Amino acid sequence: xxxxxxxxxxxxxxxxxxxxxxxxxxxxxxxxxxxxxxxxxxxxxxxxxxxxxxxxxxxxxxxxxxxxxxxxxxxxxxxxxxxxxxxxxxxxxxxxxxxxxxxxxxxxxxxxxxxxxxxxxxxxxxxxxxxxxxxxxxxxxxxxxxxxxxxxxxxxxxxxxxxxxxxxxxxxxxxxxxxxxxxxxxxxxxxxxxxxxxxxxxxxxxxxxxxxxxxxxxxxxxxxxxxxxxxxxxxxxxxxxxxxxxxxxxxxxxxxxxxxxxxxxx
Numbered sequence: 001x002x003x004x005x006x007x008x009x010x011x012x013x014x015x016x017x018x019x020x021x022x023x024x025x026x027x028x029x030x031x032x033x034x035x036x037x038x039x040x041x042x043x044x045x046x047x048x049x050x051x052x053x054x055x056x057x058x059x060x061x062x063x064x065x066x067x068x069x070x071x072x073x074x075x076x077x078x079x080x081x082x083x084x085x086x087x088x089x090x091x092x093x094x095x096x097x098x099x100x101x102x103x104x105x106x107x108x109x110x111x112x113x114x115x116x117x118x119x120x121x122x123x124x125x126x127x128x129x130x131x132x133x134x135x136x137x138x139x140x141x142x143x144x145x146x147x148x149x150x151x152x153x154x155x156x157x158x159x160x161x162x163x164x165x166x167x168x169x170x171x172x173x174x175x176x177x178x179x180x181x182x183x184x185x186x187x188x189x190x191x192x193x194x195x196x197x198x199x200x201x202x203x204x205x206x207x208x209x210x211x212x213x214x215x216x217x218x219x220x221x222x223x224x225x226x227x228x229x230x231x232x233x234x235x236x237x238x239x240x241x242x243x244x245x246x247x248x249x250x251x252x253x254x255x256x257x258x259x260x261x262x263x264x265x266x
C-alpha cells in the first residue's frame with residue numbers, strides 16, 4: 001500500500017523550498033510541488049521519485065497572478081489529494097528607495113508574499129480543521145519583526161505573514177492542526193539576485209545562512225508543533241534586540257546595513 005501522506009510546497013524548485021522538499025521526501029511524504037517552471041518541476045519530480053520512491057505531482061503556476069492559488073487548490077481537489085502539510089515558501093522582494101521602485105512589481109510581490117499565503121492557507125486549513133489533522137509552515141523572515149528601509153514592501157509583507165500566522169494559530173489552538181512560522185535571516189539563495197539586492201552591504205559583506213540548515217530548523221519545528229522558529233543564533237539575537245530598541249533606531253540600523261556597498265564611491 002502506498003504512503004498517502006502529502007505535502008504541498010510552493011517555491012519548491014530553489015532555496016529553502018528546495019531543501020524542504022528533500023526533507024519531506026526523505027520522511028516519505030508524497031509531494032505536490034508548485035513553481036512557475038514546468039521543465040524544472042518535471043526534472044525535480046523525476047529525481048525525487050527515483051531517489052526517495054515517493055509520488056510527486058507538479059503544478060506549474062505563476063503565483064503573481066491573483067487567480068493562481070485558487071487554481072492550485074482546485075487542481076489538488078480534482079486529483080483527489082488530501083494535503084497533510086502545506087508549506088507556503090514562495091516569496092520575492094524588491095530593493096531600492098520606495099520613491100524609485102516599480103509599484104507594479106511591488107503589487108506582484110504583495111500578491112505572491114501575502115495573497116497566495118492567505119488563499120492557500122484558507123483553502124487547505126478548512127480541510128485540515130474538518131479532519132482535525134494537519135500542519136502548515138509559513139515561511140516569513142526576521143524582516144517581518146522590524147522595519148526595512150530599501151526593502152520596505154518586502155518587510156511589510158513578512159510582517160503580515162508573521163501577524164497573520166500567529167493570529168490564525170490562536171484561532172485553531174483547540175484542534176490537532178498547527179501553524180508554524182519560520183523566520184530566517186539573510187540566506188544563501190537566489191532571492192537577492194531576483195530582488196536586485198546583491199550589492200547591499202548586509203548581503204555582500206555579511207554571512208549568509210545555508211538554506212539546508214534553515215530548512216532543517218523549519219522542518220523540525222513544524223514536526224514538533226512549534227509556533228515560531230527563528231533560524232540561527234545571530235538572527236534570534238537581532239530580533240530580541242529589535243524588540244527593546246525604538247523602531248526608529250532599528251530602521252536606521254537596517255538602512256545602514258542595506259545601503260549599496262559602492263555608495264561612497266559614486
